Amino acid sequence: MDLLSxxxxxxxxxxxxxxxxxxxxxxxxxxxxxxxxxxxxRLLNATHQIGCQSHLSGNVGVLHVLESEENxxxxxxxGLNPPYLVILESPLFxxxxxxxxxxxxxRVAGVAVVAANANPPDGFSPHTNCPNENTGxxxxxxxxxxxxxxxxxxxxxxxxxxxxxxxxxxxxxKDDNDTLVIRQxxxxxxxxxxxxxxxxxxxxxxxxxHMSAVTNTATCMRRNDINFSISPEMVCDPLGDYNVWxxxxxxxxxxxxHKDGERVxxxxxxxxxxxxxxxxxxxxxxxxxxxxxxxxxxxALRNATQEAPPPRNILYAFFQGETFDYIGSSRMxxxxxxNQFAVDLDNIHSVLEVGQxxxxxxxxxxxxxxxxxxxNSSVDEEVKKLIQNLQSAATDLNVSAEVPNVSQxxxxxxxxxxxxxxxxxxVVIEDHQSAFTNRFYESMYDNAEHLNIxxxxxxxxxxxxxxxxxxxxxLTEVATMVARTLYAQAGGAESQRNNINADRQIVTRMLYGxxxxxxxxxxxxxxxxxxxxxxxxxxxxxxxxxxPQTSKPTYLVQYLLANLxxxxxxxxxxxxxxxxxxxEDKENKHMYFYVWAQGAALPNSTEREGFCTRSTxxxxxxxxxxxxxxxxxxxxxxxxxxxxxxxxxxxxxxxxSHELEMVTLGVGVGVLxxxxxxxxxxxxxxxxxxxxxxxxxxxxY
Ligand SMILES: *[C@@H]1O[C@H](CO)[C@@H](O)[C@H](O)[C@H]1NC(C)=O
Ligand SMILES: *[C@@H]1O[C@H](CO)[C@@H](O)[C@H](O)[C@H]1NC(C)=O
Ligand SMILES: *[C@@H]1O[C@H](CO)[C@@H](O)[C@H](O)[C@H]1NC(C)=O
Ligand SMILES: *[C@@H]1O[C@H](CO)[C@@H](O)[C@H](O)[C@H]1NC(C)=O
Ligand SMILES: *[C@@H]1O[C@H](CO)[C@@H](O)[C@H](O)[C@H]1NC(C)=O
Ligand SMILES: *[C@@H]1O[C@H](CO)[C@@H](O)[C@H](O)[C@H]1NC(C)=O
Ligand SMILES: *[C@@H]1O[C@H](CO)[C@@H](O)[C@H](O)[C@H]1NC(C)=O
Ligand SMILES: *[C@@H]1O[C@H](CO)[C@@H](O)[C@H](O)[C@H]1NC(C)=O
Ligand SMILES: *[C@@H]1O[C@H](CO)[C@@H](O)[C@H](O)[C@H]1NC(C)=O
Ligand SMILES: *[C@@H]1O[C@H](CO)[C@@H](O)[C@H](O)[C@H]1NC(C)=O
Ligand SMILES: *[C@@H]1O[C@H](CO)[C@@H](O)[C@H](O)[C@H]1NC(C)=O
Ligand SMILES: *[C@@H]1O[C@H](CO)[C@@H](O)[C@H](O)[C@H]1NC(C)=O
Numbered sequence: 211m212d213l214l215s216x217x218x219x220x221x222x223x224x225x226x227x228x229x230x231x232x233x234x235x236x237x238x239x240x241x242x243x244x245x246x247x248x249x250x251x252r253l254l255n256a257t258h259q260i261g262c263q264s265h266l267s268g269n270v271g272v273l274h275v276l277e278s279e280e281n282x283x284x285x286x287x288x289g290l291n292p293p294y295l296v297i298l299e300s301p302l303f304x305x306x307x308x309x310x311x312x313x314x315x316x317r318v319a320g321v322a323v324v325a326a327n328a329n330p331p332d333g334f335s336p337h338t339n340c341p342n343e344n345t346g347x348x349x350x351x352x353x354x355x356x357x358x359x360x361x362x363x364x365x366x367x368x369x370x371x372x373x374x375x376x377x378x379x380x381x382x383x384k385d386d387n388d389t390l391v392i393r394q395x396x397x398x399x400x401x402x403x404x405x406x407x408x409x410x411x412x413x414x415x416x417x418x419x420h421m422s423a424v425t426n427t428a429t430c431m432r433r434n435d436i437n438f439s440i441s442p443e444m445v446c447d448p449l450g451d452y453n454v455w456x457x458x459x460x461x462x463x464x465x466x467x468h469k470d471g472e473r474v475x476x477x478x479x480x481x482x483x484x485x486x487x488x489x490x491x492x493x494x495x496x497x498x499x500x501x502x503x504x505x506x507x508x509x510a511l512r513n514a515t516q517e518a519p520p521p522r523n524i525l526y527a528f529f530q531g532e533t534f535d536y537i538g539s540s541r542m543x544x545x546x547x548x549n550q551f552a553v554d555l556d557n558i559h560s561v562l563e564v565g566q567x568x569x570x571x572x573x574x575x576x577x578x579x580x581x582x583x584x585x586n587s588s589v590d591e592e593v594k595k596l597i598q599n600l601q602s603a604a605t606d607l608n609v610s611a612e613v614p615n616v617s618q619x620x621x622x623x624x625x626x627x628x629x630x631x632x633x634x635x636x637v638v639i640e641d642h643q644s645a646f647t648n649r650f651y652e653s654m655y656d657n658a659e660h661l662n663i664x665x666x667x668x669x670x671x672x673x674x675x676x677x678x679x680x681x682x683x684x685l686t687e688v689a690t691m692v693a694r695t696l697y698a699q700a701g702g703a704e705s706q707r708n709n710i711n712a713d714r715q716i717v718t719r720m721l722y723g724x725x726x727x728x729x730x731x732x733x734x735x736x737x738x739x740x741x742x743x744x745x746x747x748x749x750x751x752x753x754x755x756x757x758p759q760t761s762k763p764t765y766l767v768q769y770l771l772a773n774l775x776x777x778x779x780x781x782x783x784x785x786x787x788x789x790x791x792x793x794e795d796k797e798n799k800h801m802y803f804y805v806w807a808q809g810a811a812l813p814n815s816t817e818r819e820g821f822c823t824r825s826t827x828x829x830x831x832x833x834x835x836x837x838x839x840x841x842x843x844x845x846x847x848x849x850x851x852x853x854x855x856x857x858x859x860x861x862x863x864x865x866x867s868h869e870l871e872m873v874t875l876g877v878g879v880g881v882l883x884x885x886x887x888x889x890x891x892x893x894x895x896x897x898x899x900x901x902x903x904x905x906x907x908x909x910x911y
Contacts, residue, residue, distance in 0.1 A: 242391050244860040247322075248382040248487045252421040252853040254430055254446060255535075256843045260372070261853075263421035264320065264379040270416045271295030271319025273396045273862065276302055286314040290407055293319035295415040297392060300326040305369040312376055320379040320417045322860070324389050329659055333649030336486040339368035341652075345535040345848065346626040348619055353582050356619040362644045364621050365651045372486050372652065379417040381860055382487045382654075395862055411864040418860070422446070423853035428842035430851060446851040450757030450833035451530035453538045454481070454768045456508070456775050456826040457552075458515040458524040458700070460801040463828060467549030473522040474553055475699045476636075477692070478539070478563040478624050479504040480532040481763060483752040485654040491753040492657040494725055495648045498752075499568030499641075499661065499685060501528055501767065502720045506689035506712040507564075509774035511697060514710050520702035522559055526775075528767055529624045530832040531754040533652065535848035538832035539624035543631050544847075551830065555628075560596055560699055561636030563625045566648055567688045568661045568681065570641045575604070575611045575688065578640055580620050583633035592635030596699060600637065603694040606708060607687050614643050621646075639692070657749060658725040675730050678718045685721070686714040720770070724750045728766060731810070736773045739808040739818075741765055756852050757833040768827050772805050776825025779804075786822035803828050 252261035274285055274294040279302070285294045294317060298307070303323045311318050340359035348356045355361070383389055395413035402408055423430035423446035430446035437443050461469065479501040483493025492498075508526050515524070531537025545551040546558075567575065577597050584590040597613060604611035620626055623638045641647055650656040658664070661681050665674045689712035697707055719732050729745035737744070744762040755761045781791050786806045789799040798804075802824045809819045836847035843849070 241861050241863045242388075242395075244381075244383065244388045244862070246384045246386065246388060247417075247858065247860045248490060249419040249858045250376070250380040250382075250486055251419070251488045251855065252423060253449070253534075254423055254425070254427045254851050254853065256428065256845075256849040257426055258375070259423070259425060260375050261421070262376045262378065262380045262419065263853075263855075264417055264419045266420045268416045268418040268420075269293075269295070269319040269379055270414055270865075272865070273297060273392065273400050273413045273415050275393060275396045276307075278302070279307055282307065282310055284402070286310065286317055289317075291412060292317040295319045295417070296321045297389075297396070298323045300324060301330065305371055308371055308374070308376075311378075312374065315377055318378050320381070320415070321376075322381045322383055322392075322415070322417070324385050325382050325654070327385055329650065329655040329657070333367045334655060335365055335367040335369065335649070335651040335653050336371035337365055337368045337484075337652035338370050338373055339363050339365045341365060341368075341533075341622040342535055344845070345540070346620075346622060347580070347582075347629040348626075352630075353619075356582070361617070361619055362621075364646055365648075366645050367649055368651065372484070379419040380486075381417055381419070382490070392862060395864075399864065411866050413862060414865045415860065415862045418857050419855060420857075421853040421855050423851065426842075427849045427851045430853070431837075431840075431842050444854055446853050447756035448833055448837045449531055449534050449754050449848070449850040449852055450537055450831070450837075451482070451754050451759070451761050452764050452829035453530055453542055453832045454528040454764060454771060455542075455828060455830060456526045456771050458511065458775075459519065460826050461523070461552040462800045463552050464800045466551060468554045468556055469552070472553055472557045473559045474525045474557050475522055475559050475696060476525050476527055476561045476628075477504060477507070477696055478527045478529065478561060479565075480529045480538070480624055481752065481767060482530050482533050482538075482754045483656065484533045484652050484754075485656075487654060489751045489753055490654045491652075491751050492654065492725065492749045493652075493752040494656050494658060494661045494663075495566050495568040495641075496651055496656055498721070498724050499566060500564040502717060502724065503567055503685050503689045503692060504528070504564045505720060505767070505770055505774055506686065506717045507693035507696065508771065509716055510690060510693040510710050510712040512775050514697060514702065514706050515700075518703060518706050520697060520700035522700040524696050524700050525553070526771065527624075528771075530761070530764060531834075531848070532624055534754065534850040535834075536624060536627050537754065537834050537848045537850070539627040540847055541832050541835060542830065543627050544835040545830070547631060555631060555634075558628070558634055560592055561625050561628055561634055562596065562600075562692065562696060562699065563623050563636065563638040564688070564692055565621065565623055565638050565640040566646065567639060567641050568685065569647050570684060571647060573609060573684065573687075574641075574643075575609060575691075576640050576643050577601075577611055577613050578618070578620050578623075578638040579613075579636070580625075580629055581617050582619075583629055583635075584616075586633050589633045589635050593637065596635060596637050596695075599695045599698040600639070600691065603691045603698070603707075606694075607691055609687050609691055611639075611691070612643075618644065639688070658721075661721075661725070663721060663725060671727070672731060674726070675719055675722050675732060676715065677722075678714055679721070682714055682718040682721055686712045686717045689717060716774070723766070724763070728762070733766065733770075734808070735810050735818075736769045736807050737765070738769075738806055739820075741769075742808075757837075758831070760829065764829065768829055769805060769807070772803065772823050772825035772827040773807070775827065776823045779822050779824045781822050783820060783822070791824075798824075802826060
């Protein structure tokens, strides 16, 4: 009782003091929490850290809405109230401005970029202009004249911003109510009118994105180890995910390593993408166009490979983490070399990779190959056959597939990692002859709009799912060409080939599902019910994420591949989920993967009729071998890690001047001291002051 009474008294006193001294300005401070903020986060490799971060307690700066590049002078030199938190419209999010802010970072508390509602007309790529420069096949020792994009700069628009390090937070904000509030607050309080100095209180913003990891991967992995012995608190995690693969003839997945007599044609595509900001990586042209074409090709081949199986197997491989120094493909090649995969490198007949194929100028495709390995005549012969197969498939389809200058090296692609291991014949299909046609490579603008995918406004969601766009039609042609070529590569009969056709409705739905909304009735049918939460009403994010988690797109691609290449089996849900066809069956799990898909909703009901799909679609680890080998400074394998963080948030409020804050603080300290004395006095004299008898000791507060 005594403690409670004295606390109450102190509170009363404090309130009284504050009201008396004008501390009500504290109460009037407005805090608006920003609702949609996407940060740029810190990543680390063997030697560097890149990305952004705030102080532990967030960075606070006076808001400044940048109107033009000239206006930077206010932020960097003339403004009287640094540090500033700079609001940028997306056209001003350029390398030139960002590097000036980085150089003047003592006066910059952070940057918030207002996302554009339409793609910039001139293109924008925050990636490097020579992607995966050091981890492809073109090293100094392979061919010095081709290393470092010496012959072709693949991504000429790449400004490298994604690989810079900033020591302030950078957030992306949707152009919505949040930004309205910010602009209004800036206009009301901070804008310097006619050269006058803005008066306090000023509108300020605070961004939190503190990152736990520093310096480089070796350092943070060491700290992980130290921390782990005390408490399981990690500071960084390796980037990684799972590759998805399937084969036309089932392979015993338990028996790893070489399989005698098995010849496989590898059909590859990449899954992942990235952008400057953490979880917006739509990857429409860079990833989706290629893997959707390959999925549709795999579907087109289902009947032909079952009814008239060609002598060679076809292995579909979808690689994750390729953006970050080929995590997925380097892992699969490593596993093949170490007898950890269902087949090994000796089993590989050839490789056909589907790269960026979403935007074809004059409906042309380009067939890229490696000039160095083709110096070997047997490799050259196989490459020529493959090109011929592709071109004859193209001729029947009215697509033109041409070969770029023979001395041009391969563009960045997963196939480079196979070539790094040994000379294997292979071709990479692209929509560009030399430099990328993709003006938005690894940016948030590589989206449906970029691929000209749009829908008439009077369509319902279900109608959009089925609406065939020109892009879908063009991609269906590519898929058919890929499918027919793969059949020929696998040694299939020519008479069968022209019956193989990709389904444009399937391509249409996949483009919608990945680029517009994965939460659609088709995707819902194909997945197990526990993955419903993975479906979203927004475009899919293809940023790779951290190992050993499986990202949403990886699951979606696995279940799509299962549905498109597998068959339904009439077995119970329990057997299906236990990877067997009957209680006695112990063998099929080595050969097949079973999925209990939830199926379509019954009419007028939320109940669904599930079914079991049997396929060869499996996941296999896509984590850089550098982490298994504990070689954190590896030059051969990806060393990228992602820092952990505790909170990502932003808010705006009004700040008083330093003088006023000092007065407030002084008064606060005075009140505190007085109240401490008072408390001391009262609790020592409590018996006298409150003589109503004591409560039992355990009733204290
Ligand atoms: C960086 O800022 C310093 C002054 O702080 C200036 O002298 C220098 O020219 C700036 N460098 C660049 C590249 O802008
Ligand atoms: C490319 O490499 C060759 C041989 O190393 C060199 O002579 C040439 O100048 C380089 N070209 C460019 C554009 O760097
Ligand atoms: C790490 O990343 C930085 C920034 O992109 C790059 O300059 C450096 O070469 C990379 N280090 C390695 C070992 O790849
Ligand atoms: C934005 O503000 C308007 C009016 O203030 C409100 O009607 C609308 O729902 C808000 N939108 C969001 C996304 O909060
Ligand atoms: C953020 O969301 C909350 C609740 O959804 C809403 O009350 C608030 O007004 C929103 N803030 C802004 C700036 O729109
Ligand atoms: C700023 O200056 C212009 C012309 O010098 C004048 O018309 C305008 O009223 C001024 N604005 C304010 C807010 O003082
Ligand atoms: C698959 O391989 C495992 C391990 O070698 C073996 O036990 C199993 O019988 C094989 N299954 C089939 C169907 O070949
Ligand atoms: C595959 O075969 C089934 C039945 O044999 C048939 O219904 C289906 O239309 C065929 N699909 C294609 C793409 O030819
Ligand atoms: C949508 O509008 C177009 C004309 O603008 C019309 O041709 C089409 O039939 C309409 N579709 C539906 C589903 O109403
Ligand atoms: C694929 O999914 C569809 C539902 O969209 C279903 O009708 C079909 O049976 C599935 N096929 C396989 C092989 O699972
Ligand atoms: C599936 O199996 C059950 C029991 O074995 C049988 O009653 C049913 O008719 C089968 N369904 C189909 C579509 O074959
Ligand atoms: C579903 O509901 C609609 C309207 O509620 C009704 O007209 C229709 O007959 C129902 N269908 C079935 C299969 O029960």
